[in-house]
Amino acid sequence: MDENEIISLLTKMAGSLPSGYLPIGDDVAALPAKRGKLVIKSDMLVARTDVPPGMTWRQAGRKSVAMCVSDFAAKGVSPEAFMVSLGIPRSLSDDEVRSLVKGFGDGMKEWGLRLVGGDTNEADDVIVDCVMTGFAKRIVKRSGARAGELVVVTGEFGTTSAGLKILLEGAKSDPGFRRYALTNVYRPSPKLGLGLALAGYFSSAMDSSDGLAICLRAIAEMSGVGIRVDQLPHVGRRLERFASQNAYDVEELVLYGGEEYEIVATVDKDLIGEAERVASSMGAELTVIGETTVERRVVLSNGHEIRDEGWVHLA
Amino acid sequence: MDENEIISLLTKMAGSLPSGYLPIGDDVAALPAKRGKLVIKSDMLVARTDVPPGMTWRQAGRKSVAMCVSDFAAKGVSPEAFMVSLGIPRSLSDDEVRSLVKGFGDGMKEWGLRLVGGDTNEADDVIVDCVMTGFAKRIVKRSGARAGELVVVTGEFGTTSAGLKILLEGAKSDPGFRRYALTNVYRPSPKLGLGLALAGYFSSAMDSSDGLAICLRAIAEMSGVGIRVDQLPHVGRRLERFASQNAYDVEELVLYGGEEYEIVATVDKDLIGEAERVASSMGAELTVIGETTVERRVVLSNGHEIRDEGWVHLA
Numbered sequence: 001m002d003e004n005e006i007i008s009l010l011t012k013m014a015g016s017l018p019s020g021y022l023p024i025g026d027d028v029a030a031l032p033a034k035r036g037k038l039v040i041k042s043d044m045l046v047a048r049t050d051v052p053p054g055m056t057w058r059q060a061g062r063k064s065v066a067m068c069v070s071d072f073a074a075k076g077v078s079p080e081a082f083m084v085s086l087g088i089p090r091s092l093s094d095d096e097v098r099s100l101v102k103g104f105g106d107g108m109k110e111w112g113l114r115l116v117g118g119d120t121n122e123a124d125d126v127i128v129d130c131v132m133t134g135f136a137k138r139i140v141k142r143s144g145a146r147a148g149e150l151v152v153v154t155g156e157f158g159t160t161s162a163g164l165k166i167l168l169e170g171a172k173s174d175p176g177f178r179r180y181a182l183t184n185v186y187r188p189s190p191k192l193g194l195g196l197a198l199a200g201y202f203s204s205a206m207d208s209s210d211g212l213a214i215c216l217r218a219i220a221e222m223s224g225v226g227i228r229v230d231q232l233p234h235v236g237r238r239l240e241r242f243a244s245q246n247a248y249d250v251e252e253l254v255l256y257g258g259e260e261y262e263i264v265a266t267v268d269k270d271l272i273g274e275a276e277r278v279a280s281s282m283g284a285e286l287t288v289i290g291e292t293t294v295e296r297r298v299v300l301s302n303g304h305e306i307r308d309e310g311w312v313h314l315a
Numbered sequence: 316m317d318e319n320e321i322i323s324l325l326t327k328m329a330g331s332l333p334s335g336y337l338p339i340g341d342d343v344a345a346l347p348a349k350r351g352k353l354v355i356k357s358d359m360l361v362a363r364t365d366v367p368p369g370m371t372w373r374q375a376g377r378k379s380v381a382m383c384v385s386d387f388a389a390k391g392v393s394p395e396a397f398m399v400s401l402g403i404p405r406s407l408s409d410d411e412v413r414s415l416v417k418g419f420g421d422g423m424k425e426w427g428l429r430l431v432g433g434d435t436n437e438a439d440d441v442i443v444d445c446v447m448t449g450f451a452k453r454i455v456k457r458s459g460a461r462a463g464e465l466v467v468v469t470g471e472f473g474t475t476s477a478g479l480k481i482l483l484e485g486a487k488s489d490p491g492f493r494r495y496a497l498t499n500v501y502r503p504s505p506k507l508g509l510g511l512a513l514a515g516y517f518s519s520a521m522d523s524s525d526g527l528a529i530c531l532r533a534i535a536e537m538s539g540v541g542i543r544v545d546q547l548p549h550v551g552r553r554l555e556r557f558a559s560q561n562a563y564d565v566e567e568l569v570l571y572g573g574e575e576y577e578i579v580a581t582v583d584k585d586l587i588g589e590a591e592r593v594a595s596s597m598g599a600e601l602t603v604i605g606e607t608t609v610e611r612r613v614v615l616s617n618g619h620e621i622r623d624e625g626w627v628h629l630a
Contacts, residue, residue: 026390026458027386027389027390027457028354028356028386028390029354030353030451030454032352033450037337037346038346038348038353038448039344040343040431040446040448041343041432042398042444043434044434046402046438049436072343074342075342075343077343085359086359087359087442116355117356119359122364123440124440125438125439125440127402129357131357131400131446133353133355139337139341139343141337142341143341
């Protein structure tokens with residue numbers, strides 16, 4: 001499939017754009033600008049590092065959109081439109097290209113986005129740079145935490161890490177947990193609705209895809225506070241069993257794994273009750289895992305320091 | 316150099332952003348939104364196809380910015396900010412990464428842009444996806460040409476193609492022309508000032524980096540007109556001598572080469588005098604090369620059809 005055929009696939013997927021949009025096929029994409037700030041994010045998926053064994057191209061396409069959506073969720077900003085810059089190897093078959101594009105379509109529908117443009121290139125590996133835009137009056141920064149607030153997360157940690165170890169290191173697992181962990185890897189679920197609903201309660205927030213430890217360290221450092229973690233957010237017995245089956249450390253899986261598309265945030269103690277009610281009205285859970293502190297250390301309640309480690313490309 | 320070191324290099328290069336911008340280092344970049352349309356473009360540079368032999372990484376960095384600037388120039392839109400999503404192989408040395416980033420800085424200064432974010436990944440080849448944004452009241456579309464208008468270009472064609480043939484096919488050349496052609500390859504000069512100044516005169520326009528023929532065919536097809544080219548825009552005797560030295564066809568070099576960062580546009584006959592005066596007041600030239608026609612063919616004045624060929628990735 002050549003460039004023009006891929007563009008025509010993308011144009012078809014994008015459908016008809018409303019008045020005020022520049023139709024796909026021009027040199028640039030253009031959107032009507034609203035008030036507030038334009039918010040824009042680019043996140044590059046590289047097959048070699050971001051597409052684990054067994055993930056379909058359709059899932060990879062959806063994941064490339066999910067990666068950007070998760071950043072918008074953490075910032076409390078509704079994404080509106082996205083573009084994809086593609087690097088495609090000649091060895092990728094037409095069916096595989098179609099699957100990848102179908103995955104973009106899955107993302108469009110799931111998160112109510114418009115596809116407004118793209119760029120296609122030849123490359124040695126499959127590359128998808130997803131570029132997402134939205135507008136916002138307020139953005140939940142990483143730097144807004146104050147001492148004495150609660151540290152919360154929107155979901156569980158360690159499961160994706162377990163899934164990657166099953167796929168990449170041949171870790172042993174019960175069939176049920178294996179299925180559950182692999183679904184977490186293949187179908188990341190950024191918490192967009194929850195992030196938008198809770199943005200008003202969060203003093204700081206960050207997307208957790210680089211790992212829980214990196215989030216805690218970044219929020220602490222950028223806010224000028226410390227963090228004490230009292231409870232690690234994970235699925236409990238099932239993860240503990242997986243860890244003991246493979247001689248892994250649960251704490252390591254939860255803190256340093258990465259690839260969870262959750263939100264790590266801080267909330268004023270006076271607001272936590274209301275924030276929890278909003279989450280539970282959406283069928284979701286907000287888990288308090290610790291507190292921000294005046295002393296600028298990032299530690300577990302036993303005093304052990306949480307290292308600044310996680311998913312760092314080229315490390 | 317790992318991801319964090321690269322980000323810190325980029326942050327330093329970006330300098331201090333004005334109030335209203337979200338500082339670099341958060342999950343997303345944010346810009347104050349003005350009235351009009353948000354214009355956004357992503358253009359991916361892949362080293363294997365876009366960085367010819369002898370081009371430095373600094374020139375490649377600048378080129379990745381130039382590629383987007385040229386699209387904004389053609390649309391008559393002033394670009395304001397850009398982000399870079401990077402794929403970096405482990406084999407790239409720290410000095411090479413620094414050179415690449417210096418090239419982004421060259422682009423920033425040359426076109427008055429702000430760098431507002433980025434994303435860094437590991438890849439098998441050097442990949443730079445430049446994402447550029449601006450705001451505009453009006454955008455010069457590809458589809459606005461009417462029959463009976465003049466077809467104009469902002470510069471010469473065929474020289475870059477000659478340069479690429481010297482580098483990639485070992486074509487022979489006089490030393491003077493070789494130097495001139497290679498400068499065209501290594502330092503593309505998008506016509507931003509000219510594009511902004513002339514946007515009000517253009518009924519349609521397109522960035523020419525995929526080649527002159529592709530532009531003429533796209534403008535004709537998207538506007539529902541034909542085009543008759545009476546004069547090919549090239550440097551004359553020097554290109555003719557290069558072509559005869561290597562048994563190339565001048566017409567092929569000029570129409571189907573690509574990598575010229577010029578603007579191909581259409582202008583109402585009543586406005587051409589004023590448009591030419593604006594160009595010449597900027598020390599530039601606008602060359603009339605033909606006319607749009609009712610009959611929907613894209614031809615040379617001798618009746619030969621101009622083929623829909625040029626630079627198409629994965630073709």
